[in-house]
Amino acid sequence: MSVIRWIDQNIEKIIILICYVTMAGIIFVEVIRRFAFNEQAAWSSTVPIYLFLWVTWIGCAYNVKIRTHLRFDEMRVRLPYNLQFACLILDAVLWITFASIVAVYSTEQVYLAYDNFAIVQGTDDVMQWWFYMATPVAWTLLTIRVLQNLHGDFQKWKSGDEFTIAVNMLGE
Numbered sequence: 028m029s030v031i032r033w034i035d036q037n038i039e040k041i042i043i044l045i046c047y048v049t050m051a052g053i054i055f056v057e058v059i060r061r062f063a064f065n066e067q068a069a070w071s072s073t074v075p076i077y078l079f080l081w082v083t084w085i086g087c088a089y090n091v092k093i094r095t096h097l098r099f100d101e102m103r104v105r106l107p108y109n110l111q112f113a114c115l116i117l118d119a120v121l122w123i124t125f126a127s128i129v130a131v132y133s134t135e136q137v138y139l140a141y142d143n144f145a146i147v148q149g150t151d152d153v154m155q156w157w158f159y160m161a162t163p164v165a166w167t168l169l170t171i172r173v174l175q176n177l178h179g180d181f182q183k184w185k186s187g188d189e190f191t192i193a194v195n196m197l198g199e
Contacts, residue, residue, distance in 0.1 A: 069149030
């Protein structure tokens with residue numbers, strides 16, 4: 028398996044794991060510091076919130092990848108084959124349209140934070156735009172996942188194979 032393929036299969040899991048472990052570590056350490064030593068880092072309540080942006084948006088991309096995000100499978104599996112394919116195309120068009128809107132407007136938010144030198148509350152030099160980048164990055168990744176799924180759906184449609192409407196939560 029090539030490195031690129033491995034990254035393609037695991038990037039969301041890696042980012043989510045790193046952010047979640049960092050969030051949990053900050054919260055754990057700071058709760059102990061607060062109750063045991065009566066002190067707490069000023070940034071300890073804001074950085075986990077900003078990291079949560081990465082967890083949620085990358086999680087959205089991951090769930091699109093494994094086809095468990097915003098689906099109406101009960102109705103869809105009962106449709107004729109060509110209508111199932113039409114619904115998959117409609118899904119892709121809607122996702123790409125929505126993702127484009129989100130990526131454009133969230134990029135404006137990132138530029139605003141960047142241009143105004145917005146600093147994370149409680150820190151001296153941690154920039155807010157680093158965390159705000161989660162939205163356009165994740166929605167771009169989501170668009171890539173939609174296109175990958177659409178390519179696979181088109182291949183299945185050409186060959187007459189059954190569509191993968193949803194997979195289990197592990198993406199297997």
